[in-house]
Amino acid sequence: MAYLLLIFFPVTMAASTFVLRRQTELVIFAALGTVLAQLLIATQIPVDDPTRFLGVTLTLSPLNRVFMLLFLTIGGFAMVGAWHLPHGENFIPIALLILSQVCAVLLLQDPFITTLLLAATGLTAVLAIVDLPAGASNLVGTQAIAAALKYLVLMSVAAVLMYIAFVLTDIYRPGELPGRISPARFILALLAVGFALRLALIPFHTWLTHLVDYAEPLVAALIITLLNTSSLLVLILVFQSYPTLLLESEGAHGVMRLGAVVSALTGGLLAVGPATLRRTLAYLILYDCGMVFYGLASVSSIGLAGAIFGALNQTLAVTLLFVSLGLLERPDGRPPGVTRRDLLRRWPVAGAGFLAGGLGLIGLPPLNGAMSQILIYQAAAQRGWIELLPLVLATLLAGLGLARVAAERLLGPSEVEGEEEPPLLGEIDLDRPAPRRLAPEPRSTAVLTLVLLLLCLGIGLYPQPLLATIDEAIRGLAFLRAL
Amino acid sequence: MINWLLLGIGATAAVILLFRDWRLTFPALLLNNVSLALFLAQQRFVAPDVRVPGLEISTLVLVKLVCGIAVTLILTITALTFSREYGLENLDEFGLAELRRAARAAQRQRTSTPFQLSDYVVPFWSGVLALLASLALPRIYPIAPSEAIDFAWYWLALTGLLTIATASDLLKIGLGLLLCASAIDLLYTAVVSTPEASGLNVVPLALLSTFNILLALAIAYLSGLLYGRLKTLELGALYGR
Numbered sequence: 001m002a003y004l005l006l007i008f009f010p011v012t013m014a015a016s017t018f019v020l021r022r023q024t025e026l027v028i029f030a031a032l033g034t035v036l037a038q039l040l041i042a043t044q045i046p047v048d049d050p051t052r053f054l055g056v057t058l059t060l061s062p063l064n065r066v067f068m069l070l071f072l073t074i075g076g077f078a079m080v081g082a083w084h085l086p087h088g089e090n091f092i093p094i095a096l097l098i099l100s101q102v103c104a105v106l107l108l109q110d111p112f113i114t115t116l117l118l119a120a121t122g123l124t125a126v127l128a129i130v131d132l133p134a135g136a137s138n139l140v141g142t143q144a145i146a147a148a149l150k151y152l153v154l155m156s157v158a159a160v161l162m163y164i165a166f167v168l169t170d171i172y173r174p175g176e177l178p179g180r181i182s183p184a185r186f187i188l189a190l191l192a193v194g195f196a197l198r199l200a201l202i203p204f205h206t207w208l209t210h211l212v213d214y215a216e217p218l219v220a221a222l223i224i225t226l227l228n229t230s231s232l233l234v235l236i237l238v239f240q241s242y243p244t245l246l247l248e249s250e251g252a253h254g255v256m257r258l259g260a261v262v263s264a265l266t267g268g269l270l271a272v273g274p275a276t277l278r279r280t281l282a283y284l285i286l287y288d289c290g291m292v293f294y295g296l297a298s299v300s301s302i303g304l305a306g307a308i309f310g311a312l313n314q315t316l317a318v319t320l321l322f323v324s325l326g327l328l329e330r331p332d333g334r335p336p337g338v339t340r341r342d343l344l345r346r347w348p349v350a351g352a353g354f355l356a357g358g359l360g361l362i363g364l365p366p367l368n369g370a371m372s373q374i375l376i377y378q379a380a381a382q383r384g385w386i387e388l389l390p391l392v393l394a395t396l397l398a399g400l401g402l403a404r405v406a407a408e409r410l411l412g413p414s415e416v417e418g419e420e421e422p423p424l425l426g427e428i429d430l431d432r433p434a435p436r437r438l439a440p441e442p443r444s445t446a447v448l449t450l451v452l453l454l455l456c457l458g459i460g461l462y463p464q465p466l467l468a469t470i471d472e473a474i475r476g477l478a479f480l481r482a483l
Numbered sequence: 484m485i486n487w488l489l490l491g492i493g494a495t496a497a498v499i500l501l502f503r504d505w506r507l508t509f510p511a512l513l514l515n516n517v518s519l520a521l522f523l524a525q526q527r528f529v530a531p532d533v534r535v536p537g538l539e540i541s542t543l544v545l546v547k548l549v550c551g552i553a554v555t556l557i558l559t560i561t562a563l564t565f566s567r568e569y570g571l572e573n574l575d576e577f578g579l580a581e582l583r584r585a586a587r588a589a590q591r592q593r594t595s596t597p598f599q600l601s602d603y604v605v606p607f608w609s610g611v612l613a614l615l616a617s618l619a620l621p622r623i624y625p626i627a628p629s630e631a632i633d634f635a636w637y638w639l640a641l642t643g644l645l646t647i648a649t650a651s652d653l654l655k656i657g658l659g660l661l662l663c664a665s666a667i668d669l670l671y672t673a674v675v676s677t678p679e680a681s682g683l684n685v686v687p688l689a690l691l692s693t694f695n696i697l698l699a700l701a702i703a704y705l706s707g708l709l710y711g712r713l714k715t716l717e718l719g720a721l722y723g724r
Contacts, residue, residue, distance in 0.1 A: 055684050055685065110684070110687065112671065112687040113686055116687065116691060119694055120690075127701075130704075139712050140708050140712055142713065145708055145712065146722060148705060149656070152701055152705070153647060156663070156698065157644075157647075160664070160667055164670060167671055167674050167675065170681050171680050173679075
C-alpha cells in the first residue's frame with residue numbers, strides 16, 4: 001500500500017494543484033505538504049522487502065531510499081524557490097508528476113517499465129520547459145520551444161535504444177552461440193548511447209546546454225537533478241541485473257571510460273572559453289557528468305562509490321547553482337540591458353551560493369564534491385597516470401572556467417552610484433531625484449540558498465555517514481564481485 | 484507467398500518517410516497501425532480471447548488498434564485546428580505585433596517555396612538504404628522468431644529514425660518518433676512472448692500504449708505552441724531565429 005501511495009499520491013495532488021494553479025501560495029503549500037507526506041512514507045517503507053503488484057516487483061533498496069529522500073527534499077526546495085523565483089503557471093503540478101514518476105522508477109525493478117517511465121518523465125519535463133507564468137503578456141520563446149523539442153526527441157530516441165537493449169538482454173544467454181560474436185557488446189553499446197543521451201555526456205549533450213540557456217532555472221534544476229540522477233541509478237540496476245554484459249565485454253569498459261574522460265575534459269575546456277553565465281554553468285555540469293560517469297565506468301568499488309556520492313553531490317550543487325542563478329537574474333532595480341559585473345556585491349547570498357555550487361561541482365574542499373572527486377581520482381589512478389591526468393586537467397580547466405565567470409560577473413567593483421554630488425547653483429533638495437533604494441534578496445529564497453550552501457558544506461566536512469551507506473549498498477552489488 | 488500485412492507496414496512507413504503533406508502521412512500512419520495490429524493477430528503472439536462471429540483476435544490486438552486510432556486522431560485534430568488562436572487575450576501590443584510579423588513571414592515562405600522534386604531526393608535515397616539494411620539485417624543479426632518480424636521492426640525503426648533526421652516540420656518529427664515506438668512495441672511483443680523469454684507482462688504493454696498516446700499529445704502541444712508563435716510548423720523557421 002505504501003508503495004502505491006508513494007507513486008499515486010503525488011499524481012492526485014498534481015491534478016488538484018493543476019485545478020488551483022492560479023492560487024500560487026495555496027498550491028505551493030499543498031505541494032509542500034505532499035512532499036512532507038511523501039518523505040514520511042519513504043522513511044516508513046521497510047528496505048529490501050519486495051512486494052508484487054500486477055505481476056511487477058516493487059522494492060526499495062537502501063541506496064534508492066537515500067536518493068528518494070534526496071529527490072523529495074530537492075522537490076521541496078524547488079517548491080520553496082517557486083515562491084519568489086520565476087516559474088511557469090503549471091510548475092507545481094508538473095514537479096509533483098515528475099516526483100511521482102521518479103519514485104516509481106526507484107521502486108520498480110523491471111527494466112522495461114523503468115525505461116518507459118524514464119521516457120514518460122521526459123515527456124512531462126517538456127511541458128515544464130515551455131510553460132509560461134500565469135497571465136504572462138509575452139509569447140513562449142521560440143528557443144524554449146526548440147529546447148523542448150530537442151529534449152523530447154533525444155529522450156525518446158534514448159528510450160527506444162534502451163528498450164531494444166532490454167529486449168535483447170531478455171533472450172540473451174551467455175555462451176549459447178560460441179561461434180558467433182557475443183551480443184553483449186551490442187547490448188552494451190545500445191545502453192551506453194541511450195544512457196549517454198540521458199546523462200548528457202559529450203557529444204550527446206546538446207539538449208542540456210539548450211535547456212540551461214532557455215528554460216527557467218527551477219525547471220532546469222529539476223530536470224538535471226531528478227531525471228539525470230535517476231537515470232544513473234537505473235544504469236547501476238541494469239549492471240546489477242545483467243552482470244554478464246560487463247563480464248563478456250572487457251574491452252568495452254575502456255571505451256566507456258574514454259568517453260567519460262573526453263566528456264569531462266571537453267566540458268572543462270568549453271567552460272574556459274568566453275560564454276554567458278548560464279552557458280558556463282551548463283559546461284560545468286557537463287564536466288561533472290563526465291566525472292561521475294567515469295566513476296561508474298571504472299567498474300571498481302572505489303569508482304562506483306565516487307560516482308554515487310558524486311551524483312548525490314551533483315544533485316545538491318546543481319540545485320544550489322540554479323536557485324542562485326534565479327536570484328542573480330532577478331531585475332535588480334538598476335537600469336536593465338547592462339551586463340553587471342558586481343553580482344556578488346548586489347546579491348551577496350546568491351553570489352556566494354553560485355560560487356559555492358560551482359566549487360562544489362569541481363570538488364574543492366571543504367565543499368561536498370571534494371570526497372567524491374577524490375574517490376574518482378583514486379579509481380583513475382588504479383588504471384594509471386594516463387587516465388588520471390586528463391581528469392585532473394579537466395578539473396583544472398573547469399576551475400579556470402569558474403574563475404573566469406566569477407571575475408567577469410561576480411567579483412567586480414560595485415556599480416551602485418557612489419557618493420552624492422554637491423548641489424548645483426540654485427538646486428535644492430526637492431529638485432534632486434529620490435535616492436534609489438535597491439531591494440534586498442527575497443528572504444525565503446535567500447534562506448533556501450543558505451540552507452543548500454550549509455548542506456553542501458556539512459556533507460563536505462562530514463561525509464562519513466553518507467559514505468558508509470553508499471559503501472554498504474555497494475557491497476551488495478554482485479556485478480562488482482563478479483568482475 | 485506475399486504477406487500483404489507486412490507489405491502494408493512497409494509501404495505506409497515509406498509514405499511517411501517520403502511525403503511532407505499531413506493529408507498523406509496521417510492516413511498512412513493510421514494504415515500502418517492497422518496493418519501492425521493485424522500482423523500481430525496473424526502471428527498469434529497471444530492466444531485469441533475475443534470471439535465474435537467470423538473473427539478470433541486477442542485483446543492485445545484490439546488495444547493496439549484503439550491506440551493507433553487514438554494517436555492518429557490526436558495528430559489529425561491538431562493539424563485541423565492550426566487556424567485557431569489561443570491565449571491572445573493576455574498578450575500586449577508587442578506580442579500581437581510579433582504575431583502579425585510572424586504570420587506575414589510564414590505567408591511569404593509559403594508562396595516562395597513551390598513544390599520541388601529535389602526536396603524528396605534525400606528521403607528517397609535514405610529510404611532505399613533503410614530498405615537494403617532491413618532486408619540484410621534479419622539474416623546478419625536475427626533477433627525475432629521469424630524473418631518477417633525482424634524485417635518489420637528493423638524497417639519501422641530505421642524509417643522512423645530517418646524520418647526524424649530528414650524532417651522539415653514538427654509533425655514529421657512526431658511521425659518518426661511514433662514509427663520508432665511502433666518498432667519497439669512489435670519487437671517487445673514478438674520477442675518477449677517466445678518460450679525462452681520472460682513472457683509478456685501487462686504493465687509494460689499498457690505503458691507502451693500510454694507512451695504512444697502521450698508522445699502524440701506532446702507533439703500536438705508543441706505543434707500548437709509553434710504554430711501559435713510562428714504561424715508555421717517548419718523547423719527552419721524555428722531554428723533559423
